[in-house]
Amino acid sequence: SYELTQPPSVSVSPGQTARITCSGDALPKKYAYWYQQKSGQAPVLVIYEDNKRPSGIPERFSGSSSGTMATLTISGAQVEDEADYYCYSTDSSGYHFVFGTGTIVTVL
Amino acid sequence: EVQLVESGGALVQPGGSLRVSCAASGFTFSSYWMNWVRQAPGKGLEWVANIKEDGSEKYYVDSVKGRFTISRDNAKNSLFLQMNSLRAEDTAVYYCARRNTGLDYWGQGTPVTVSS
Numbered sequence: 001s002y003e004l005t006q007p008p009s010v011s012v013s014p015g016q017t018a019r020i021t022c023s024g025d026a027l028p029k030k031y032a033y034w035y036q037q038k039s040g041q042a043p044v045l046v047i048y049e050d051n052k053r054p055s056g057i058p059e060r061f062s063g064s065s066s067g068t069m070a071t072l073t074i075s076g077a078q079v080e081d082e083a084d085y086y087c088y089s090t091d092s093s094g095y096h097f098v099f100g101t102g103t104i105v106t107v108l
Numbered sequence: 109e110v111q112l113v114e115s116g117g118a119l120v121q122p123g124g125s126l127r128v129s130c131a132a133s134g135f136t137f138s139s140y141w142m143n144w145v146r147q148a149p150g151k152g153l154e155w156v157a158n159i160k161e162d163g164s165e166k167y168y169v170d171s172v173k174g175r176f177t178i179s180r181d182n183a184k185n186s187l188f189l190q191m192n193s194l195r196a197e198d199t200a201v202y203y204c205a206r207r208n209t210g211l212d213y214w215g216q217g218t219p220v221t222v223s224s
Contacts (some may be wrong), residue, residue, distance in 0.1 A: 088155075095167045098155060
C-alpha cells in the first residue's frame with residue numbers, strides 16, 4: 001500500500017524556520033496537503049494543492065513540492081505552532097488517500 | 109457556518125457492529141465528496157473511506173474493505189459509516205470531513221472502543 005514518510009520530530013527556537021518533509025512516490029503527479037493538529041483537537045488544513053494557503057492561515061505557513069518530496073515551511077515559528085503536522089495525498093489511482101506518518105513540531 | 113457533528117460512538121465487543129453518523133449543516137451537502145478519517149489512541153491519522161456526491165462511488169482503505177460501508181442520505185444531510193466484524197485495532201476517534209480543496213472542514217469526532 002502507498003506510504004508517505006515524514007520525520008518523527010522537528011524542534012526549533014521561536015522565530016526560527018521549521019521545515020517538515022513528506023516523501024512519496026506519487027507526489028510528482030499528485031498534490032500534497034498539510035494538516036495541523038493540536039492536542040485534543042480536530043485537524044486543521046494549513047496548505048492545500050502543494051502551496052496554497054486557506055483563508056485565516058498565517059502567512060508564515062508555506063508549502064512547496066519537487067519530485068517525490070513535499071515540504072511545509074513555518075517561517076518565524078511561534079510557540080502556538082507547536083502541534084503534530086501531517087501531509088496528505090493520494091496514490092496513483094487518485095481514489096485512495098493516505099496521511100503521512102506525522103511530525104511533532106516543538107517550538108522552545 | 110459549516111458544521112459537521114459526529115455521533116454514535118460507543119464501546120462494542122470484538123466481532124460486533126456499530127453505525128456512526130455525521131450531521132452536516134451550513135453548506136450544500138449533496139455537492140461534496142465526504143470522508144471518514146480515524147485516529148487510534150496516541151497514533152496518527154488514517155483515511156478510512158470516501159463517497160461521491162451522489163453516493164455512486166465509494167472507496168476504502170484496505171484494512172476495512174468488506175467490513176465497513178460508507179453511505180449518505182442527501183435528503184437528511186447525513187453521512188454514515190456502518191462498521192461490522194469490529195476488531196481491537198478499529199479502536200479510534202472517527203472524524204467525518206468534507207472534501208473540497210483538501211479536507212477543509214472536520215467534525216470533532218466520535219470515539220469507538222472495541223474491547224471485551
